[in-house]
Amino acid sequence: MTLGKVIGTIWATRKFETTKGYKLLLVQPLNGRLEKTGDPIIAVDTAGAGVGEVIYFVTASEAVIPMDVDMAPVDASIVGIVDSINSELN
Amino acid sequence: MILGKVIGTVWSTRKDENLVGAKFLIVRELNLDYSPKKNSLIAVDSVGAGVGENVIVAQGSSARQTNLTKNKPVDAVIMAIVDKLDISVKEKVEELVETK
Numbered sequence: 085m086t087l088g089k090v091i092g093t094i095w096a097t098r099k100f101e102t103t104k105g106y107k108l109l110l111v112q113p114l115n116g117r118l119e120k121t122g123d124p125i126i127a128v129d130t131a132g133a134g135v136g137e138v139i140y141f142v143t144a145s146e147a148v149i150p151m152d153v154d155m156a157p158v159d160a161s162i163v164g165i166v167d168s169i170n171s172e173l174n
Numbered sequence: 175m176i177l178g179k180v181i182g183t184v185w186s187t188r189k190d191e192n193l194v195g196a197k198f199l200i201v202r203e204l205n206l207d208y209s210p211k212k213n214s215l216i217a218v219d220s221v222g223a224g225v226g227e228n229v230i231v232a233q234g235s236s237a238r239q240t241n242l243t244k245n246k247p248v249d250a251v252i253m254a255i256v257d258k259l260d261i262s263v264k265e266k267v268e269e270l271v272e273t274k
Contacts (some may be wrong), residue, residue, distance in 0.1 A: 092206070092261035094177075096230060098221055099254035100240065108175075108230070108254070110206060110261060124206055126175040126230055135262050145235040155244070157220060157253040159175055159236035 085140045085163065087114040090133050094126055102153040109133060109162065111141060116173040127160035138166040175230045175253065177204045180223050184216055192246045199223060199252060201231055206261055217250035218243055230254040 092110035099108075107129040115121040118138065125141075130150040133139045139162045142150070147161040178201035186198070197219045203211040208228065215231070220240050223229045229252045237251040238244055 089263065091263040092259065094230070094259045095257045096254035097257055099230070100220055103253060110259070112263075126177060143234075145239060147236060148239055155239040155241070157232040157236055157239050157243075157251045159232045159234050 085142050087116070087118065087138065087140050087166070088112060088125075088127075088162075089114055089118075090135050090137050090139060090162070091124060092135060100157055102151070102156040103128065103158060106130065106151060109135070111139065111160070111162065114138070116171055118169070125160050127162050128156075128158050129162045131162045131164055133162050133165050140164050140166065175232050177206060177208075177256070177259070178202060178215075178217075178229050178231050178252075179204055179208075179210070180225050180227050180229055180252070181214065182225060190247055193248070196242065196246070196248070199225070201229060201250075201252065204228065206259065215250050217252045218248050219252045221252060221255055223252045223255050228256040230256060 088111040094108045112124045113122045141162045147158045181202045182200040184198035202214040
């Protein structure tokens with residue numbers, strides 16, 4: 085999984101059938117020091133994350149598991165919201 | 175997923191027989207301010223996207239998670255057409271998390 089920060093939202097009414105009902109959020113990936121790393125991505129929100137929150141997301145086909153559908157063309161989904169981090173990195 | 179813009183179409187008759195019937199579109203990757211990035215890719219269309227539309231592309235094995243691309247040699251699929259995008263957190267990513 086990867087840490088990230090929700091920086092915005094993206095709306096798409098015409099989207100793949102099984103992804104209807106899920107919010108699409110814009111996520112800036114973060115490293116262990118909560119610094120930006122890499123380009124922002126689009127992730128399905130299955131954890132009820134809000135804009136501005138620090139989250140973690142799962143990628144590849146595992147991203148479909150938290151969605152209660154059998155199949156969905158999704159390669160990133162937010163699976164948790166961070167309360168606090170204790171690490172030697174920061 | 176990534177943001178992209180459909181910039182063209184690929185037709186090919188000689189291809190892996192699993193790919194017969196799939197519509198191939200050329201998608202140029204975009205930054206979130208819609209400015210074009212260098213990279214473009216070929217994606218199978220699963221939502222009826224047209225040239226010029228801004229789309230969302232899923233890549234890797236997730237691209238096979240549709241009945242159109244299941245068990246097919248496909249690693250990119252257009253899964254949405256963008257209506258609107260809004261970035262509300264623009265300032266430097268300051269620390270939001272209470273770190274002990």
